[in-house]
Amino acid sequence: MLKKSPWVVHYDASSCNGCDIEVLACLMPTFDVERLGIINVGNPKHADIFLVTGSVNEANKEIIQNIYNQMPDPKVVVAVGVCACTGGIFAECYNVSGGVDKILPVDVYVPGCAARPEAIIEGVAKGMGILEEKRKKLRNMTKGLEELTITQAEISDAAEILYVQHLAFQSEAEIYNDFSLSPLRQTMDEIKEDFNNRTFFKAVMNYTIVGIARSRMEGDICHIGRLAVNPVYQNLGIGKKLLQAVENHFDTAESFQVYTSHQSKRNIYLFEHQGYTWFKKERVSERRERIHFEKKHIKD
Amino acid sequence: MSTPLFLIVFPLLISIILLFLKNNTARFGVVVTSFFVLSAASIFLAAEYFKSDMQFLTVPWEFTNHAILAAEILLSLYVLFTGIRNKQKLVTLFAVIQLLPLLWFEFKGPHIEIEHSFVVDRLSVVMALIIGIVGGIISIYSLGYMREFHEQHHKEYKDKRCFFFFVVFAFLGAMYGIVFSNNLRWLYFFWEITSVSSFLLIGYKGTTESIRNAFLALRLNLLGGIGFAAAIIFLQTRVGILELDKVMFSPKAIVLLPVALMCFAGLTKSAQLPFSKWLLGAMVAPSPVSALLHSSTMVKAGVYLILRFAGVLEGTLVGFMIALVGGVTFFICSCIAVSQSDAKKVLAYSTIANLGLIVLCAGLGTYEAVWAAILLIIFHAVAKCLLFLCVGVVEHKIHSRNIEDMAGLIITMPKLSIMMQIGMAGMFLAPFGMLISKWAVLQALVDYNPLLAIFVVFGSSVTLLYWVKWMGRLLTVVGKQDELEGTVHRTEWFSLSALALLTIGVCGFFPLVAHSLVEPYIEEIYHRTVDMGHGNITIMLIMLAMVALFPLSFFRYGKSVKVVDAYLAGANTPQGIDFYNSFNTSQQMHMTSYYMQEFFNEKKLLLTGIIVSTILILISVVSPVC
């Protein structure tokens, strides 16, 4: 049914209004997109398709991100006009970051300056198809969750682990606007080196690694680090399962320790609900405070 | 000693004990014990009398009569003295007006043999149950509340708790006196006691404002008292009857004037429109006082009296005028309540409005209307009392009784806000009590006078407005708030939970209540029964069951949902409740309810109401003379 009623939310990033007028022209009697069930809703929470016109700049980056985050899954992003696709003639401007794909996963690009209504309708129609695919994927994902396996990783998994790590820590970096986080900058060689003194865990779903964790014993204390889940698969309880798997593996440990940054609410929530309590806070940079959590191991 | 007499005397004795009891623990023991004794005795009374029709009791005539006369003179002298000392000319005048003629008639007037001094029937049983159970619960609540009031929040006021409990229990005794008296002189005496205790408790804080409001209340209640006294004098000299039951069943033409005068007294006591101001002023008193005197018991004495004479009023112009006063009061006070943001003021206006509805029914005087009125008395007493007590606790915890400040109470005080919602639901929601009664009122009205139904139609539409607005305010959560509930005293918890359960219980068992207490009374007086229709009761109970299922949905709390921030046009800051404004600085969102001031302006509406209802009351008092 997604195909038959795609609701669109339209955001004008920094368009010259050329594309916006064409978007609105689609609603007019000549093109009448409502005959396809398309409605231009003003609210991302009701929308299926996110239509962006104009290029992304520093001021609207967060707003675009916010709107995208407030759309329920499955959702599709359509970049309308050349500015939204690549930044267009504004790409070189000091304040312009570029096309929408700099910050969001764009599904359909509609070129043109301004994009013609026919092209926009075509783009949205393509988006409807993708919407349907995404829904199937989402369904498979919930099915796949039942087949989730967590095992110890091997050195051959390094590339995939690094990929998940980069994806997952991206959002962390955005919170503090600090892209110098070590998980983001780690290289392939470094991670391979880590395999010598750490144990890696991977959560596998449909033959792909969706979550990782690593740990290291120091005396009686087990340090767990870089617990990461691919953003697409977040909120499904994978992090919790990974944490439990690590705890089960090190049943000789006296206690487990883990840390996160002070604004990472979801991490803190996860740790607190898994029985961890914080015992130390330290300031690592101007913006970031690191909170250390600990959990005593209760042996049977 | 029979149960009714015990119920009158016991609280009076307890009050004297409490006057001299300074120890907190001992007071706690006495109050809790007397709560159990009072409610047990009230329930015993109900069991004893609910099967029988009107029963009369006599007490040793000479001694009691003299004692009461002496007490009455003392009381009047006290009022006179207070009036003089505080330079309240009107109070002094009213006291003199009442004292002199009464004394004259006592000693020089025609002697009237009183056959029965006390009466017990199902209406007095209903009232006694309310006084015993609700009144008792409130006195327990006061233990914790007054302690916190003096020891934490209001150290500036003198701690007069002994005096407080003395007045409260004396008042309870007087209330029992009102509902059991058959001798109108005695009823008048107890009536005056409640006026004076209301005066004392409103002025409890001793601030200028509270003393001013206390005198306002006293003045208006004494004015009503003059009406009562005039009625007694008239009955004594012209009719030669001084007994309630005899007046109730006398030919209309003879007793219409005294009944109109007594209804006038009832209207002042129930704070109906031209006299409503005293009840609003009374909100300066501590919350248990507002709950006890100014919503569930004392103001009910007024409607009780009018209800007693419903049979006389039926079909008369006086009755119609009184019904109109009730209707106007209901409509106008409901409207004003929409424009108020002070929680206690909303409750006060809603109380006046609901009393108006009861007066409307009583003035109409048909059997269906009286049936609805009694149900209204029961439901209103329980639910409104719960709300007053909740607001009392909230006021202590958040230091404000502005409804706007109660945002997010569901997070900060979850249990309390749920009880508050039960109370509000009881006041207006479909399957709960008040709505059952409103439904009955509408049914009763359209048969006789559809014009009166119009007040109910418009009034109940706005009623919904202010209650839902308030409920919504409790539910709306902005930002992170800390829980405040931990420090609520256990006596307060006890009272609140008991009342919440009582509200639900009365609603759930209302067919039983209506069947065993209200309907037999109607049958006794009117020789007709009210039939709600079997199917309708079933439907209401199904609805109640459905609403009761609502809490069950919380088992799915937070399951399979994704939590995101509210939509703020995409400009949310990472903190969620803030957003970036056009200057790119972060700003917190702010929500305020509509108060519809342009439609429901308090001053204008009150003025209109006062003018209209004064005219109506004048007509009602003058018409029997003509």
Place this chain on the structure above:
Amino acid sequence: MLRILFVVLYVIIAPLLGGLMAGIDRKITARLQGRVGPSIFQAFYDVLKLFEKETMVVRRSQNFYIVFSLILVIFTTGLFAWGANILLVIFALTLSSIFFVLGGFKASSPYSFIGSQRELIQIASYEPAVLLSAIGMYMVAHSFNIMTIFTCDKPLYIPLAGIVLAYLFILPIKLRKSPFDLSTSHHAHQELVKGITTEFSGKALAMIEITHWYETTIALGIVFLFFSSNILIGLLAAAAAYFLMIIIDNSFARVKWQKAFASSWLIALIFGVGNIILLSFLAN
């Protein structure tokens, strides 16, 4: 037994009818604007789609209110079909609306908050006219029972002409049509996004839509009752009323809530109360 079967059937068919009417509404509206418009089943497509979407909330309990609003409106429809007391039907319908409003409050967003406030004012605006309709019907048919009113062979609309007018005046409020689409409106998204439904998505939004379909059938059901002395005329009148609402929706701009409140009370007072006063004089 047959009566129970009828109630069950009615409860199942009512939303289908409501959804179909919503589709027809969109089609007619499109034609009035010179467009082709969506399929007449579009409303169903929308709801089915919404059921496939993820459920997003701001406060975790906000959707419970919507579920109960739906359950209560189904119950109300059942009561209506059963032919129960019309006052009870009105109260049950109001209860359902109140749950919806509380859901909007619970969502704790400025847009849903303002939508809820306006929805409340709307309820207060239409309530008098609806209750007056019930009273008017009682005065003519001498019963509050819908069954009795339905079987009353006197045509109600003649003695109750004023009340019918007052009821038609508030009908756009219940159907969420211009000029009274104040609380949640597709057309008002400049000022209040989606008003009371702003924070509801996925299944909850679908349920709100279904609730609305039920409400539409009940609101038109009351129109039907006014004309029910002849079933055919009754059905035609309900259809005509709906068509009238579509025309009004397309030809009026949205008014302020002050106007909505004042005008609906005024109309109820003049036509509704006037009608009742006239009736009671005639009866005496």
